[in-house]
Amino acid sequence: MKRIISITVLALLAQYAAAQAPLYASVDPFIGAGGEGHIFVGPAAPFGMAKPGPDCKGHSNSGYNVDKQVPLLGFSQTHVSGTGGGPKYGNIQIMPFSGDFDAIYQESARGEEIAQTAYYSVLLEKWKIKAALTTADRATFYRFIFGQKGKKAIKLDAGFFLGEPTTPDPDAREAQQFVGSEVSVTGSNEIRGYTRIRGGFNNGAAYTVYFSAVFDHPFSNFSTWKDQQLFPGKQVQFDSGEKTGAIAYFDAASGDTIQVKIGISFISEEKASYNLDQEIPDWQFNRVLATTQQKWEKLLNRIEIDHSATKEQRIMFYTGLYHTMLMPVDRTGENPLWISNEPYYDDFYAIWDTFRSSNPLITLVSPSREVDIINSLLNIYHRDNYMPDARSGNCNGRTQGGSNADVLIADAYVKGLQGIDYNKGLQAMLKNADVPPGDNEEKEGRGGLPDYNTLGYVSTRFPRAGTRTVEYAYNDYCIATVAKGLQQDRLYERFLKQSDNWQNLWRPYENNGANGFILPKDQNGRWVDTIDCNVLNAPYKQIQYNPLAVDYPNCVCWWCAFFYEASSWEYSLYVPHDVKTLISKSGGEEAFKKRLDIFFNNKYYNVSNEPSFLTPNLYHWIGRPDLSSTRIHLIIDSSYNTSAAGLPGNDDSGAMSSWLDFHMMGLFPNAGQSYYLITAPYFTRTVIHQENGKDFSIIAHNLSKKNTYIRSVKLNGLNYDKSWLEHQDIVNGGELVLEMGDKAGTWGTQVRPPSK
Amino acid sequence: MKRIISITVLALLAQYAAAQAPLYASVDPFIGAGGEGHIFVGPAAPFGMAKPGPDCKGHSNSGYNVDKQVPLLGFSQTHVSGTGGGPKYGNIQIMPFSGDFDAIYQESARGEEIAQTAYYSVLLEKWKIKAALTTADRATFYRFIFGQKGKKAIKLDAGFFLGEPTTPDPDAREAQQFVGSEVSVTGSNEIRGYTRIRGGFNNGAAYTVYFSAVFDHPFSNFSTWKDQQLFPGKQVQFDSGEKTGAIAYFDAASGDTIQVKIGISFISEEKASYNLDQEIPDWQFNRVLATTQQKWEKLLNRIEIDHSATKEQRIMFYTGLYHTMLMPVDRTGENPLWISNEPYYDDFYAIWDTFRSSNPLITLVSPSREVDIINSLLNIYHRDNYMPDARSGNCNGRTQGGSNADVLIADAYVKGLQGIDYNKGLQAMLKNADVPPGDNEEKEGRGGLPDYNTLGYVSTRFPRAGTRTVEYAYNDYCIATVAKGLQQDRLYERFLKQSDNWQNLWRPYENNGANGFILPKDQNGRWVDTIDCNVLNAPYKQIQYNPLAVDYPNCVCWWCAFFYEASSWEYSLYVPHDVKTLISKSGGEEAFKKRLDIFFNNKYYNVSNEPSFLTPNLYHWIGRPDLSSTRIHLIIDSSYNTSAAGLPGNDDSGAMSSWLDFHMMGLFPNAGQSYYLITAPYFTRTVIHQENGKDFSIIAHNLSKKNTYIRSVKLNGLNYDKSWLEHQDIVNGGELVLEMGDKAGTWGTQVRPPSK
Incomplete structure (x- = not known):
């Protein structure tokens, strides 16, 4: 009798398992x-x-x-x-x-x-x-x-x-x-x-x-x-x-x-x-x-997507989530350099790549994990002098642009992650902002800091001067954010002011229908139009620098380019804390729309490059979240699939994958700030089963191949006009219901997402 | 028959051994x-x-x-x-x-x-x-x-x-x-x-x-x-x-x-x-x-002193030689950081302590060892970014003052040590001189470099500003020396000029009978008379800074003092490359003699501190090598003996010991330069059995308790008026014969040792 029951139970379980294939199988x-x-x-x-x-x-x-x-x-x-x-x-x-x-x-x-x-x-x-x-x-x-x-x-x-x-x-x-x-x-x-x-x-x-x-x-x-x-x-x-x-x-x-x-x-x-x-x-x-x-x-289960997902979409989504959690690596108890009660993580490849979407996705899926990762960074700062931008084999090294661990601290702070000593976090950020790293400026800290902290920009005497300037400006905004929260008013004011430093390289300059670009300036404040090439066997002795110029590899070394891995067209759209001023300096909303259209239509946009991760969402700031959605879906549909070549560019520790996953859910974070921009999701229902036990659902009524526009939104049953969602709303649990239609409506057109 | 001979030989050897107790027993x-x-x-x-x-x-x-x-x-x-x-x-x-x-x-x-x-x-x-x-x-x-x-x-x-x-x-x-x-x-x-x-x-x-x-x-x-x-x-x-x-x-x-x-x-x-x-x-x-x-x-045997040495003197001398060769430590094949065909030495404690006499003594006893040590430093520079000032446990750290590995390179160069890539040496020195070490300025390189390379001195915004300025000036002279030898004329001119930088902190200032001192100056070029104390529980809020002031420990931290481990009285006599200008700025030879007398008589001199190692010899530069001898013998007789407390201050990796040994032989090097200053030896005959097989003897005729003055000198049989000896004269082999008497004569009074 007993045996018969067991067999029955097993049979039922097998039936259930067939219906509920495990997510890891996707x-x-x-x-x-x-x-x-x-x-x-x-x-x-x-x-x-x-x-x-x-x-x-x-x-x-x-x-x-x-x-x-x-x-x-x-x-x-x-x-x-x-x-x-x-x-x-x-x-x-x-x-x-x-x-x-x-x-x-x-x-x-x-x-x-x-x-x-x-x-x-x-x-x-x-x-x-x-x-x-x-x-x-x-x-x-x-x-x-x-x-x-x-x-x-x-x-x-x-x-x-x-x-x-x-x-x-x-x-x-x-x-x-x-x-x-x-x-x-x-x-x-x-x-x-x-x-x-x-x-x-x-x-x-x-x-x-x-x-x-x-x-x-x-x-x-x-x-x-x-x-x-x-x-x-x-x-x-x-x-x-x-x-x-x-x-x-x-x-x-x-x-x-x-x-x-x-x-x-x-x-x-x-x-x-x-x-x-x-x-x-x-x-x-x-x-x-x-x-x-x-x-x-257990981890993949934290985000549930419904039957509206095609098999291919399901595989893309869960594989993306999987990619995001392959690194950094938990090496707690495996640190040969010092002992500590703090967690120890290694293989940050690099925070420059991951701060924008990989870490925010980890924060959604497992905030306790993100807390561990950040405490590990603070412990590395404490014992090893600086938080890394990149770290591997127990050694900091290969800072790409800014001191973007700063963004992780601010992101955790504004999202209310508990169990982090934010005063120590502020110290670690101030170390980046104030103490030049010395001899090897690729190792850690901020290269070109003597320029940045005196001139307000990094001049062309330093490599990656453009990248560094605009990223430091945003890093400074992140410092200001944490300083403000900790009632450090003088620091707050200093860094809020410094967060405008990107404007010091903003040059009125017309190029292909857009006006105003981040462009190189020398130590004496003169705009630099001609770059002397220093690469062995460079095809040119000099090149003219303009917003589409790529000084690497034709002229200077990989690390020596004015913009790291990018052109001025790309980086001149990277002001995550003050899109409003960026729009104004670009000639207003109309001109900005035109600029974005040119950017995407002419393929100045590089889908595989992290500095442009937020750019498809910038239409939100001119009241056109519908255009953001359209761009994003175009990008996904043309650049992502389930083939071996189904990711654009290096995945960079889940960067490309987490960008995809957020957008498939219809959200995208502006890391370092407390909100997500809302766009049309790929699924009629996505449920985030949070570590705190509360579920948050994103529901897209009437979503179909035709109905890809958000007509109206309700948050927990109340009309919701904003085109962005606060992290706290997710944490509290609840549901965001999007009414989809076949053309754009007025939702999201009246108010603009935050700017400084 | 054969056996009988053997026994006879052994008996003779035993007899010889009894007469000739091994040196290590001393x-x-x-x-x-x-x-x-x-x-x-x-x-x-x-x-x-x-x-x-x-x-x-x-x-x-x-x-x-x-x-x-x-x-x-x-x-x-x-x-x-x-x-x-x-x-x-x-x-x-x-x-x-x-x-x-x-x-x-x-x-x-x-x-x-x-x-x-x-x-x-x-x-x-x-x-x-x-x-x-x-x-x-x-x-x-x-x-x-x-x-x-x-x-x-x-x-x-x-x-x-x-x-x-x-x-x-x-x-x-x-x-x-x-x-x-x-x-x-x-x-x-x-x-x-x-x-x-x-x-x-x-x-x-x-x-x-x-x-x-x-x-x-x-x-x-x-x-x-x-x-x-x-x-x-x-x-x-x-x-x-x-x-x-x-x-x-x-x-x-x-x-x-x-x-x-x-x-x-x-x-x-x-x-x-x-x-x-x-x-x-x-x-x-x-x-x-x-x-x-x-x-x-084998190593102790390289310097033979004769029967005129008392038992105690013999023990002091050979123990000194022994102390000098305890460190640095040969760890060739034991480097866990990189593999290389170069030798690998660790435990440099610190070159600031050892460059003055320990390394020069090693160069005399075993130049091949000094070549290995220097090649190890260059390999550390190559793979680990900078030559160390101090290094231990496979890690650079705790730079005392200047970048004094520079002096070792110059010392090897002017003494003609073979088997060193001096072009690489010059690169390593230029790294020190041009590239700030960053965050941790105690680790390696030159702290305060941004000041030094723009203002020509290190201002009081940096710790150890006085020590650093005067030592960098001498380090720069050493760079100039090597640059000149390698026909790098522009570098030679630049660093020769920089070697005058000590003068930028020379302040006309009267104190206890001397005029002109190296004194603190702020970033705006103003002399600093008052130092704000920053040590917790300091007895004072401020102290007046004067040439006898010791800001540590009463006011600032150990590492924050203007002069490291010393007063301005001590450091204002540290210009090893340009004593002539120092004398002139001090008011001429008469005033300088008075200054030295005050320095020693009032105990402003600190026998246990390396910055004053050359100071007792400075009388040579006013034509009074007899006064150098008198001072040196007074110091040895009052501060050195065979007791457990028989060394003044920390031996510092043989620094105190090698200072003693050189002076017992009647020679003292001016490290980084090619000569030794001659004073009255303790022994009637000292023979240096060199690695090259050539002997060099220092013979003191008529030396006695009464006859402690050098009356005349012959080098290889020819009259020798100079009060200094070139390293090459030792390398060539030969003998220096000193005629001793009971009062000073005219020897050494007419020509002055080299100055810049």
């Missing part, structure tokens, strides 16, 4: 793995330290190459996702093989590749080995099924890292450089060791990744290697500044399947072993897989 | 271990990484306390010698005991303490354990003889470090802070592990010291501990940010004597084990001792 890790997306395709836990995945020949920064013709070299335990610039990590590479046992280098063609949430598998065609991967937070799990008879081998390479040049160049910019490695065969089925690497994306100091790899069968014998020479049976290769590794061999008694689990740590081999024991005490591949899947499910 | 490690000397008393190899030695309760920076009433806590493997400021190291502490086996903390009264070159022994009176220590370069050796029956225990504490406050304060300045530790009992007679510490003297980033300790008897049983809790039989305590250690127990079968050897490394435990195997493969305590003694003997 994640497709291959989206953005091709093109410029640089998405990591291997398994990962949310914000997880371990990211085991395939490393291909000619790989992108994620280790992966979507071109199936390119062979696979192995699976390393650490990766980043979506990044540009130089590669980082790719440490401790494992590779099964059954061919030439005397060769350290191994590669195989790939077949039958599958990537799902927390799961990756591939057939190594050369030897018919099927490799399946899953992972916990700090330990990885491999199942290798050997399809050919004969001896089986698995190598662990402690010397491998991503982006190694054929000829090592210790002076190469953003290149990882080998420092040391070690391996020990510590038992009949365990190999330990570490790799020590410096440089990479952030030109950082040396970091060390320790590992303990445990196999489910004893080795029949083994070799270790140093500097390309194999030593059969030698247990230890100590670190003498050369590459080391180990090969474990298995005989027929081991059967066809060998499983390996690898704990990693940035602290020690013993800590790596501890991490492994804590997270993967047994050999249950499916248990590890299910645990990590459930971690994702 | 070293007394206790000199300077008391008072303010902070000398390390344990065994050490020349420039050796391992420095095992006693750690006492209430220790100085060396770990030692000369007060015999103070108990001993154990012996750690790493120390520095002679340093001031906050402590550093004291890692991996070993302690034998036989009392309470459940207590981690152990201490014992000391008896029968002996310290000799490469040897230290002590009786731990509490348990009648005799501990004897010797060391190799990277591995240490302990012999413990247990004087009581019963169980024997030896603990290894991976959590201990010097200067731990009772209440940990992670924000404490110059305090070491615990980051992590680990221990593993890896076999029947081996314990491995590491300690990870940050902060200390140079407020540096975390460093890790790994160890492998091997015992000559198997453990009967063992305990490990974590965070004060003992775990009997538990082999591993992994790093969870808590202190760990291990206690090994030995039963009666082990006998009374237990020997332990400990390899250390900054790379890994395996590297520590490798270092141990390489250096101490056996259990021959005396072989290790003799090997290290012979390393010292």
Whole structure:
């Protein structure tokens, strides 16, 4: 009887499961793995330290190459996702093989590749080995099924890292450089060791990744290697500044399947072993897989979209949410630099990319996580001198433009996140604003500060002068915001005034139908029209600078351009705190509309570049939220899809993905400020199940392919004329009901979103 | 027949050896271990990484306390010698005991303490354990003889470090802070592990010291501990940010004597084990001792003083030479930050202290060593951004005044040291001179540079403005010197001009009979007479600044004083490149003589402070080298002796000691320039046996207690009127013969040593 009931229950559960497919099944890790997306395709836990995945020949920064013709070299335990610039990590590479046992280098063609949430598998065609991967937070799990008879081998390479040049160049910019490695065969089925690497994306100091790899069968014998020479049976290769590794061999008694689990740590081999024991005490591949899947499910479940979503939209949306939570990485307890009770996060790639939408999306899904991330930044400031813009391998480095961690502090403050010492936050922001970082202005803080704090702009004697000036102005607005809240009136006044500094580079200048641009000015206050090229073999000696000019790569180095990764057309629309004044300086609302139209129609807009993330929404400030919606939907429909190249540009730690997700919900944050701009959503109902237990729903009545215009809005049953929504309204729970129609109405036309 | 000859030869050798006691026997490690000397008393190899030695309760920076009433806590493997400021190291502490086996903390009264070159022994009176220590370069050796029956225990504490406050304060300045530790009992007679510490003297980033300790008897049983809790039989305590250690127990079968050897490394435990195997493969305590003694003997032998030296003088001289070669530490192959073919030295404490006499003495004794040290500095510049002024634990930090590594480059250049890329040296110097170090101006480079490079002096808005200005001026002279040699004429002219910058703070100002002083000036060019105190609980709100004022500690913080560790009286005599102009600005030779007399007679001179190292020699520049001699001998006779307090002030990595040694030989270098000033020596014959195989002798005919004046001089048989000697004359080999008499003659009165 009992048994019959159980079976009935199970049957019911199975039926329920079929109806309610888990959300993690809607994640497709291959989206953005091709093109410029640089998405990591291997398994990962949310914000997880371990990211085991395939490393291909000619790989992108994620280790992966979507071109199936390119062979696979192995699976390393650490990766980043979506990044540009130089590669980082790719440490401790494992590779099964059954061919030439005397060769350290191994590669195989790939077949039958599958990537799902927390799961990756591939057939190594050369030897018919099927490799399946899953992972916990700090330990990885491999199942290798050997399809050919004969001896089986698995190598662990402690010397491998991503982006190694054929000829090592210790002076190469953003290149990882080998420092040391070690391996020990510590038992009949365990190999330990570490790799020590410096440089990479952030030109950082040396970091060390320790590992303990445990196999489910004893080795029949083994070799270790140093500097390309194999030593059969030698247990230890100590670190003498050369590459080391180990090969474990298995005989027929081991059967066809060998499983390996690898704990990693940035602290020690013993800590790596501890991490492994804590997270993967047994050999249950499916248990590890299910645990990590459930971690994702819990987070993905925070935003529910209804049946109106097409399958493709559902995949795009949840994959976007997944991308947003791959980094930064929770390394609490794994900081080799200091001990602290604060959380510790690493791999900020970069806050310049993520502050606009990735962090705000994390704040919506899991505000406690965002609090941890910000407290980690404040702890880094406290012990390591500055909050990072970018950080990786326990080292700040590669500040893109402004000191945009400031925006995160302000964003948390205005959204009322609890558990953050905002006085300390203000100190950390003031450090950025007042103390030049010195020698290496890419490392942290504000480069060009001596100019900015005396002239009110960064002059052309500093790289990225335009980017820096306009971003510092907004960062200053963020400082003013927090200072005001903390009743620091003098600071508030100072920084509010400084937030106008973008105007010091505003030059009346006509270009392609628009007037007024942020343009370069020298230290003596003279506009700079001609830029002397300094790049070796530049095609020109000088170039004329104008709002469409791209000084890199034709003239100056990547980092030396006036605007980082952008033109003046793009950056001259970046005044997130004072769009009203921007409109006025551009000639009023009519001229501004024309300017935006030209910008988008002439493709001066670059969908893949973060500085323009807010620009499609600027129509809101001239009372035309309908035009914002139209632009945004055009962009999504033309630039995003579920293919491997379905993300525009590098995903940049979820930046592109979170931009998409917000807009699919019909909201977009102006990070550092307390509101979201409202546009037409993609779904008839989106429910945000908040950490505080309160639901907030966005409902679009009569939404259809034809009815894409918001005619009227009600918030919690009351008419709502504003085209923006306060974060507090979401926190309180409730519903925003949009009445959709086939043309624009008067909603949102009468009042304008906030300006300074 | 053959055997008979051998015996005869041996007998002759023994006879010879008795007559010729080894020089290392003239070293007394206790000199300077008391008072303010902070000398390390344990065994050490020349420039050796391992420095095992006693750690006492209430220790100085060396770990030692000369007060015999103070108990001993154990012996750690790493120390520095002679340093001031906050402590550093004291890692991996070993302690034998036989009392309470459940207590981690152990201490014992000391008896029968002996310290000799490469040897230290002590009786731990509490348990009648005799501990004897010797060391190799990277591995240490302990012999413990247990004087009581019963169980024997030896603990290894991976959590201990010097200067731990009772209440940990992670924000404490110059305090070491615990980051992590680990221990593993890896076999029947081996314990491995590491300690990870940050902060200390140079407020540096975390460093890790790994160890492998091997015992000559198997453990009967063992305990490990974590965070004060003992775990009997538990082999591993992994790093969870808590202190760990291990206690090994030995039963009666082990006998009374237990020997332990400990390899250390900054790379890994395996590297520590490798270092141990390489250096101490056996259990021959005396072989290790003799090997290290012979390393010292070879270096001490480079300077031979004759029988005219009293026993005490001989001990003072060779102990001084020994002190000079304890640091910096050769860590080639032990750099965890990058790999390189260049040598790697650490523990520069600080170049501000050592450039004046320690490095020049190393250059005389072993120019190849000085070349290695300088190449290490250039490699640090290349990979770690700046040459250090101070560096410890693989991290630059705690720049005292100027960028005095510049002086070392110039000193090597003018002395013709081969094997240095002086173009790279010039780049490294220009980095100091042109690129502000940013946020932490104590870390490296030149603080206050924006002022110095625009105003020509550092204004009072920066700490240590006086020290910085005068030292930068001399550093600039050193840059000019190298630039000139490399035919960089524009750089030469620029820096020669900048070397006059000390004059920008020269103020006509009368004080106690002297006129003209280096005095504080504000950013607007106004002299500053009143300093606002900013120290908490300062006794005054303001103090008047005058040439005798000491703004620290009565008014401003240690690092904030106008002159670092000194008064204006002292620093207003520091113009090593242009004493001629200094004399002229002081009112001419007569006024300058009066000024020097007042300076010394009124005790404005501070014998223990490096900025005045050259001052007793300044009489040379007014044609009175006899007065220099008289002053120098007075200073030596009143401030130096063979007692534990026999060094004035902190020895500062051999600074005080090398000052003594040069003056005992009758020479003193003006570092950065190519000559030595000649004064009356202490010995009738000193022979420098140079690395190049050529001897240079300094002979003082008729030297006696009465005949202390140089009457005339011959260099290689020719009359020599100059009161200074060129380095090249030493390099070429030859002899300097001084005819001594009982009053001063005309020698040295007609020509003046070089000025700019």
